[in-house]
């Protein structure tokens with residue numbers, strides 16, 4: 001049985017994709033069988049894993065709309081060390097087309113269920129909105145990992161996400177839980193950071209992950225080489241931080 005974790009925050013630029021790619025790579029480096037699902041039309045998780053999003057023959061879109069088996073669309077044998085169910089701009093159409101289908105919320109869940117024996121962890125990189133793609137991710141997931149930046153507006157908009165999680169829980173996925181709140185681009189020397197920290201701890205308690213991700217230029221550079229940071233700059237602070245995160249997640253998920 002695999003654990004499915006959706007990385008979600010409807011705010012863009014908070015480190016969802018960076019975290020999805022590098023957590024996937026770190027979990028793989030720790031010996032776990034990992035699938036990364038790219039559910040964002042921007043296709044950055046695919047590109048960052050070394051896949052050219054422009055030349056995909058099949059993608060997660062076909063899995064969502066056409067009943068193509070996920071196995072058929074998965075890209076394997078990547079240098080990154082994990083498998084990818086890739087996505088690209090074609091996904092933009094999915095938001096609308098899904099609305100016309102039966103079981104539109106649970107199409108990804110059904111597809112990933114068939115892969116349950118093949119992977120220890122499946123990570124889903126979500127688009128920066130609470131649309132039907134994100135609803136599919138939350139319906140398929142066992143847990144949600146919420147990356148956020150410790151800035152003044154970090155908590156704003158989080159309530160919409162928490163409401164959505166609650167709705168999905170009540171309607172279609174009763175066992176969905178928050179697996180962790182991940183602080184990205186973290187600088188604890190800033191007094192604002194400490195303020196936001198204590199707000200987060202007050203609100204989320206031990207869901208606030210101990211691991212934090214510092215701002216690190218290697219993390220921003222690695223995607224242009226189509227590599228996760230542990231392959232691009234193994235000894236960088238960014239690489240070490242995602243390794244620590246992977247270990248904490250394994251402990252929390254009992255994997």
Ligand code: ADP
Pocket residue numbers: 011012013014015016017018019044128184185186213214215216217219220221238
């Ligand atoms: P999201 O998926 O939430 O939109 P991204 O992961 O794409 O966010 O990150 C947004 C931008 O910030 C990207 O250019 C990425 O390379 C950069 N970035 C993300 N995390 C870090 C970090 N810890 N240090 C430096 N740059 C980062």
Ligand code: MG
Pocket residue numbers: 016017018040044126
């Ligand atoms: Mg992204």
